Amino acid sequence: MHSYLKSYQLFCPGPVNVHPEVERASVEFALCHREEEFSELLDHTRALALEVAGIKDVTSFSAVVVTGSGTAGNEAVLSSAVPRDGRVLVLANGEFGERLAHISAVYHPNTVTQRHEWGAPIDLARLEETLSEHRFDLVVMVHHETSTGFLNPAAEVGALCHRHQTRFFVDAVSSYSADLLDLEAAHVSYMTTSSGKAIGAYPGLALVIARRDAVDELKSYPVRNHYLNLARHFSFAEERSQTPNTPALPLILAFNRALELARDEGVEGRHARLDQLAEYVRAHLLSRGFELDQPRGPRSVVLTNVKLPSIISFEELRQSLRARGFVIYGGKGPLADQVFQISTISHVGLEEIDRFFESLDEVMKSYMISLEAL
Ligand SMILES: *Cc1c(COP(=O)(O)O)cnc(C)c1O
Secondary structure (H helix, E strand, O other): OOHHHOOOEEOOOOOOOOOHHHHHHHHHOOOOOOOHHHHHHHHHHHHHHHHHOOOOOHHHEEEEEEEOOHHHHHHHHHHHOOOOOOOEEEEEOOHHHHHHHHHHHHHOOOEEEEEOOOOOOOOHHHHHHHHHHOOOOEEEEEOEEOOOOEEOOHHHHHHHHHHOOOEEEEEOOOOOOOOOOOOOOOOOOEEEEEOOOOOOOOOOEEEEEEEHHHHHHHOOOOOOOOOOOHHHHHHHHHHHOOOOOOOOHHHHHHHHHHHHHHHHHOHHHHHHHHHHHHHHHHHHHHHOOOOEOOOOOOEOOOEEEEEOOOOOOHHHHHHHHHHOOEEOEEOOHHHOOOEEEEEOOOOOOHHHHHHHHHHHHHHHHHOOOOHHHO
């Protein structure tokens, strides 16, 4: 048997193990994307996406599905939502903020990045000062910084953007449907997420949600690429209930079902359930003497960063858990070999978490460690 035919329990923050109904949805129907059935599906998916985002006035927002990973959604916004010679301000306090800065700089020489230490809070006073001194067309921030577990203050940053009449783009790729984000209250003009993270479908689709007036504005901006041009995506979606090019149809079927499940569960109920799972994991870890790597502020329910005990390298830990059927992620950048990540956004329950910890105990015992001494 090829090694790629093995199944794992995924405790990483995406990809995830999907709900059986999501899996079934992806193979159940044979559709052509230029037929009426697909248009009906796409309209349904776009409406569900707004509902799961918790938007109350759905007429003031619109959504498009772009075939590509989460980065495709981010690049679509960053390349499409800025006027000629526009100025972009990126707030970064981790790996994914840095990536946004990198994408922006590819398109806009006038990209300014306000860097913070990884896991440190966004400096709101410095932001306020910067916005008072210079005019920016777009302020960009990650909601849940997946590298550190930090939940950035979207409401506060959004209020500043609103006061300075600057559009606000939030990368909610890892937080959508898990951490609460009120797009209306936070004056968010653009939000992105992907199908393969907390929403619990397969990877390969990006979702972009935009405020109605921001969508209308897109047409007046320069076209900087073809495939990811957001004005084109919105005009196909809104005028014809279509995607501009061939969509990853089985992925849309799965994503649509995952959105239905999230809608049925309810935005707040889902958040509470994921919070409980994360707290369950944290209690397990603390009772074993592991130290959590806490961000210096609010944290996401999506994952927990755990300090790597000195007696084991991340690669040893990863391989040992893999051999027992579990996948975890390590730290990135300055956190490489400092932490490992445990996420419970997969289709997972307390039983699987208990089994994971039995395996973790085995691994740690085999490394002859007295956990009490940590
Ligand atoms: C995963 C992730 C992305 C996008 O990654 P892809 O590999 O392109 O799906 C972007 N931002 C954040 C915060 C993420 O967690």
